[in-house]
Amino acid sequence: MAEEKKTARKKIQAGDLMNRIMADYFYGLNEAATTGKRKVAWCTSVGPAELLRTMGFAVHFPENHGAMLGATRMSTDLIPEANAIGYSPDICSYLTADIGSYIKGITPLSKAYKGIESVPKPDVLVYNTNQCRDVQDWFAWYSRKLGVPSIGVTSPKNVNDVTDAHIDDVARQIEALVPALEEISGSKLDMERLRETVSLSRECTELWKKVLETATAAPAPLTFFDGTIHMGPAVVLRGTPEAIDYYKVLLAELEQRIRDGVGAVDEEEARIYWEGMPVWGRLRQHSELFATLKANVIASTYCSSWIFPAFDGRDPFRSMAKAYLELFIVRSDAYKERYIREMLAKFRIDGIIYHDAKTCPYNSNSRYGMPQRLEAATGIPGLVISGDLNDLRCVSDEQTKTNVEAFIEQIAEGR
Numbered sequence: 001m002a003e004e005k006k007t008a009r010k011k012i013q014a015g016d017l018m019n020r021i022m023a024d025y026f027y028g029l030n031e032a033a034t035t036g037k038r039k040v041a042w043c044t045s046v047g048p049a050e051l052l053r054t055m056g057f058a059v060h061f062p063e064n065h066g067a068m069l070g071a072t073r074m075s076t077d078l079i080p081e082a083n084a085i086g087y088s089p090d091i092c093s094y095l096t097a098d099i100g101s102y103i104k105g106i107t108p109l110s111k112a113y114k115g116i117e118s119v120p121k122p123d124v125l126v127y128n129t130n131q132c133r134d135v136q137d138w139f140a141w142y143s144r145k146l147g148v149p150s151i152g153v154t155s156p157k158n159v160n161d162v163t164d165a166h167i168d169d170v171a172r173q174i175e176a177l178v179p180a181l182e183e184i185s186g187s188k189l190d191m192e193r194l195r196e197t198v199s200l201s202r203e204c205t206e207l208w209k210k211v212l213e214t215a216t217a218a219p220a221p222l223t224f225f226d227g228t229i230h231m232g233p234a235v236v237l238r239g240t241p242e243a244i245d246y247y248k249v250l251l252a253e254l255e256q257r258i259r260d261g262v263g264a265v266d267e268e269e270a271r272i273y274w275e276g277m278p279v280w281g282r283l284r285q286h287s288e289l290f291a292t293l294k295a296n297v298i299a300s301t302y303c304s305s306w307i308f309p310a311f312d313g314r315d316p317f318r319s320m321a322k323a324y325l326e327l328f329i330v331r332s333d334a335y336k337e338r339y340i341r342e343m344l345a346k347f348r349i350d351g352i353i354y355h356d357a358k359t360c361p362y363n364s365n366s367r368y369g370m371p372q373r374l375e376a377a378t379g380i381p382g383l384v385i386s387g388d389l390n391d392l393r394c395v396s397d398e399q400t401k402t403n404v405e406a407f408i409e410q411i412a413e414g415r
Helices: 015-035 049-054 062-071 075-084 093-104 134-146 164-176 178-185 191-216 224-230 232-236 241-260 280-292 316-325 333-346 370-378 397-414
Strands: 040-043 058-060 124-128 150-153 270-275 295-300 351-357 382-387
Touching: 015 040, 015 058, 015 224, 015 232, 015 241, 040 049, 049 058, 049 178, 049 191, 049 316, 062 075, 062 093, 062 134, 062 232, 062 280, 075 093, 075 280, 093 134, 124 134, 124 178, 134 150, 150 164, 164 178, 164 316, 191 224, 191 232, 191 241, 191 295, 191 316, 224 232, 224 280, 224 295, 232 241, 270 333, 270 397, 280 295, 280 397, 333 370, 351 370, 351 397, 370 382, 382 397
Parallel strands: 040 058, 040 124, 124 150, 270 295, 270 351, 351 382
Antiparallel strands: none
C-alpha cells in the first residue's frame, strides 16, 4: 500500500504577531486580577463586551478558555469532574471542561504563559443567552462558588426577522446592566467612550469579514482551521485598537497570497463548507486530512459568528442589541438555510460538512432535516460527522477519516 502523502501546513506569518497580542491580553488580565488595579468581568463570547470594556473592566471570556481546554486536549479528563457534581455529560462541554478545570485547579494558561497560575477571579459575571441557556447556568455556578454577582441579558431564540420589538427588548436589558456595573466598577458610564468602543468593534468586524472573504479566491489563501485560530482577537479584543491593527496585518498577508497565487492547500480541488463547531482537539489532524485529499475547508458559519455589521457608534445600545440578535445561532431554520445558500454561492462550495456536536445542539444544524433540504435546493452534497467540540470520547477518528475520504471522492466523481 502506498504511503500517504505528508502535508506541510502553510504558516501564516501574522500568527507570530497574534501570539504576542494574545499574550499581552492574558498577562493584562492576570495583572488586573492579582493587583486589583482594575476590576475583572467575565463575559460570554457574544455578550456586551463593549459595555464592559468602556467601563474599565478587564474582560475574560470563559468560552475562549473552554476552547483552549479543548485545543490542548485537557477537556476529556476534566469533564468528569463537573459530571460528578451534577452536570450532565450531555450539556455544553465548554461548561463542563471549564468547571472541571476550576475544580482541579489547572489551566492551559499556566503552560502557555509563564507566571499565570489561574484564570482571573471575577468581580462580576455578565452573560447573554443568545447562544444557549448553558452560559447562564455556567455563570450561575461561579456566582455561587465565588460569591460574585451574575447579571445578563435573556435573548429570544428562533428569530426569523429581527424586529424593532426584539431590538427594543434587548437594548433595554443591556442598559439595565449599567447601574450594577457602575456600582461594581466605581465609575459612571461615559457615553462618548462607549460610542468609540462600539465604533472600534465595527471596524474590527469589517476587517475580520474581509479576512474570511479572501477565501472566495481560488486557490483560497486560508482554511477554516486557520480561521478558528486567527479569530482570537475578534473574540477577546473587539472594541480595541489592537484587534484592528492585527487584522490589517493579516489581511495584507492574505491579499499578497492571492496576488501570488498561493493557496493554503496545495493543488486545491474541492472547496468545502464547515457547518457547526470545530473539534478543538483535532484541528491539526482535520486540517491535514483535508489537505492530503486536496480539499480546502474554506468557509464556515462558526468563524463568521464574529461579524457584526449592525454595530453603530452613533446608537450604541440599540446597535449592540441588533448585532447580538443577528447572530446565526439565534436565528430560525428558514433564515439559516437562506444564509448558508448564500455562502455556498459566494465561496463556490463543492460540499458541506455538518459537525453534529454531541454537547452543542444549538450549534448542530444536522438534526432536523436541514442537510437534506439544502442538498435538494442546491444540488451540493453534505456529510454529517459525529463528534464534539471538547469531549473527545465522542469522536471516532477512524470513522471520520473514512467518511471524509469517501465524501471527497464522491465530490470528485460528481464533477
